[in-house]
Amino acid sequence: MTRALLQLHDVSRSFGGLKVNSEVSFTLAEGDRVALIGPNGAGKTTLVNVITGDLSPSEGRITFDGHDITRLSIPARVRAGLVRSFQITRLFTGLTVAENVALAVMQRKGLTWRMFAGATFTSGVREEWRQVLDLLGIGHLAGRPVTELAYGQQRLVDLAIGLALNPKVLILDEPAAGVPHDEAPKILDAIARLPAEIAVLMIEHDMDLVFKFAKRVLVLAGGRLIFEGDAASVTADDNVRRAYLGSYADGRRRA
Amino acid sequence: MVRQVVVPLVVIGGLGGVGYLLFPDDLAFLTRLISITLLVLSLDLVVGYCGIATLGHAALYGVSAYVAGNVCLIGRSDPLTLLAVGALAGAVVGLVSGAIVARFRGLPQLVLSIAIGQLVGALSNKLSSLTGGSDGLSGITPGRVFGVFSFDMFGRTGYAFSLAVLAVVFVLLSRLVASPFGLICRGIRDDNLRARMIGAAVYPRLIAMYGISGAVAGIGGALTAINTGVVGLDSVSFERSAEGLVMLVLGGAGSLWGALFGAIIFQVFEHLVSAANPFHWMTLVGLLLIAIVLFAPRGLGPAATALWRRARGGER
Numbered sequence: 001m002t003r004a005l006l007q008l009h010d011v012s013r014s015f016g017g018l019k020v021n022s023e024v025s026f027t028l029a030e031g032d033r034v035a036l037i038g039p040n041g042a043g044k045t046t047l048v049n050v051i052t053g054d055l056s057p058s059e060g061r062i063t064f065d066g067h068d069i070t071r072l073s074i075p076a077r078v079r080a081g082l083v084r085s086f087q088i089t090r091l092f093t094g095l096t097v098a099e100n101v102a103l104a105v106m107q108r109k110g111l112t113w114r115m116f117a118g119a120t121f122t123s124g125v126r127e128e129w130r131q132v133l134d135l136l137g138i139g140h141l142a143g144r145p146v147t148e149l150a151y152g153q154q155r156l157v158d159l160a161i162g163l164a165l166n167p168k169v170l171i172l173d174e175p176a177a178g179v180p181h182d183e184a185p186k187i188l189d190a191i192a193r194l195p196a197e198i199a200v201l202m203i204e205h206d207m208d209l210v211f212k213f214a215k216r217v218l219v220l221a222g223g224r225l226i227f228e229g230d231a232a233s234v235t236a237d238d239n240v241r242r243a244y245l246g247s248y249a250d251g252r253r254r255a
Numbered sequence: 256m257v258r259q260v261v262v263p264l265v266v267i268g269g270l271g272g273v274g275y276l277l278f279p280d281d282l283a284f285l286t287r288l289i290s291i292t293l294l295v296l297s298l299d300l301v302v303g304y305c306g307i308a309t310l311g312h313a314a315l316y317g318v319s320a321y322v323a324g325n326v327c328l329i330g331r332s333d334p335l336t337l338l339a340v341g342a343l344a345g346a347v348v349g350l351v352s353g354a355i356v357a358r359f360r361g362l363p364q365l366v367l368s369i370a371i372g373q374l375v376g377a378l379s380n381k382l383s384s385l386t387g388g389s390d391g392l393s394g395i396t397p398g399r400v401f402g403v404f405s406f407d408m409f410g411r412t413g414y415a416f417s418l419a420v421l422a423v424v425f426v427l428l429s430r431l432v433a434s435p436f437g438l439i440c441r442g443i444r445d446d447n448l449r450a451r452m453i454g455a456a457v458y459p460r461l462i463a464m465y466g467i468s469g470a471v472a473g474i475g476g477a478l479t480a481i482n483t484g485v486v487g488l489d490s491v492s493f494e495r496s497a498e499g500l501v502m503l504v505l506g507g508a509g510s511l512w513g514a515l516f517g518a519i520i521f522q523v524f525e526h527l528v529s530a531a532n533p534f535h536w537m538t539l540v541g542l543l544l545i546a547i548v549l550f551a552p553r554g555l556g557p558a559a560t561a562l563w564r565r566a567r568g569g570e571r
């Protein structure tokens with residue numbers, strides 16, 4: 001039995017009268033590879049924001065590694081090991097690739113109150129950011145300002161920052177979104193090489209990617225979790241079909 | 256080590272020498288320039304390195320000048336003590352205004368910073384027993400530096416003392432902005448949410464940087480009290496805050512060199528132009544600023560770097 005890391009207990013989130021997430025419950029355990037899918041507007045990003053602490057849930061509880069984190073601040077959750085990437089890359093745009101990743105390493109090690117040490121080349125820190133960059137195959141970009149990189153490379157830096165934080169749970173919000181087709185395999189490849197013990201939750205539209213990556217699939221529609229099961233059976237499920245076809249048919253009618 | 260210590264010392268020493276040769280009869284102007292340069296460096300720490308918008312930074316500078324002046328008047332006149340007192344006063348005002356200002360972002364933040372500046376300005380006018388009101392606080396006579404060098408009427412001691420202080424502060428700040436703490440502040444400036452998403456508590460760091468910035472502004476304020484012997488309401492004025500920001504943007508925020516050269520270029524230009532044309536100098540300063548914003552919107556520092564790169568690229 002693997003250790004349960006992230007658990008949602010009947011989590012709901014409303015904006016005014018609009019319930020965007022209703023009574024969502026699931027568990028992520030050590031080493032999990034789970035995909036969260038659902039039609040546009042299903043509430044996926046809201047759910048991620050609730051999990052990471054950007055939004056607080058209207059109802060329900062979230063536990064992480066046995067502790068209730070429902071009211072914990074964003075930084076506190078990250079320090080506990082709950083890490084995310086963003087749908088649209090967010091990097092420290094004034095810094096180099098190495099500095100972006102080194103910052104994550106130093107933050108994890110509690111060094112960022114140091115005012116009179118050198119920054120990126122402190123022993124221990126340097127080895128760690130180099131190792132992460134090499135793992136993702138972008139070691140040669142270390143000294144470049146992140147704004148000079150192609151978008152696909154920026155996505156990898158985003159991933160590198162996440163990895164440098166030594167996550168227990170890593171949430172990837174559409175990691176291949178906006179990446180040119182020929183660069184997407186590099187990102188998939190990087191995800192495939194993530195350390196096995198990390199639990200990964202990927203939000204994704206691209207079903208090919210989902211099938212390649214996920215052992216388990218969660219389907220969110222209308223804010224509710226309507227399916228949880230292995231990747232092979234998801235397409236055969238009636239509820240899932242209806243949810244996707246429904247939104248497709250709605251779109252046609254509106255058009 | 257070389258970049259953070261040797262280069263600043265050589266450059267500031269060199270600039271000091273050039274200044275002495277260019278304006279041998281006007282050392283009072285140069286010492287004033289150095290004092291304001293410290294204000295601009297201080298401003299760079301919060302504006303350039305943390306991305307905080309402020310138009311009330313003179314509060315930190317002016318209060319420290321008043322405090323240092325008063326401490327001198329009650330008999331503690333050792334210049335180094337006065338600097339320390341100024342730094343401490345500036346740090347306290349910095350921590351308090353940081354705690355208020357860093358809670359907000361964007362326009363509310365800017366308006367709050369102006370409000371703090373105006374509040375301090377109004378108080379300085381009202382509390383005339385401490386500040387001399389609109390007459391200013393006068394009669395400040397600092398003792399000898401290290402008990403040896405007295406402040407002479409030509410301002411040589413004052414100039415050398417100020418230059419040394421600037422050099423030391425600049426070296427310390429070079430170290431600070433290259434530290435992990437400096438790096439996380441730049442990260443917060445670039446993307447606040449991203450910084451929290453790597454586990455950094457943003458607010459305490461911004462307050463801390465504000466406190467350090469206050470100490471630097473306070474040293475500048477104490478220097479003006481020591482060198483001129485007078486502290487007036489102009490040192491807490493809105494104009495002082497705004498001018499400081501203009502100098503910073505001119506040189507390029509987010510780099511200590513940008514702050515240094517912005518402050519020097521602006522003040523030397525102002526000094527020369529106002530002497531040459533006492534009636535229209537403000538117009539000319541305005542034109543200079545418009546030209547710089549048009550042709551080098553990120554400031555002279557980044558523009559110079561870009562030119563240098565292009566020139567080197569051309570050679571290859």
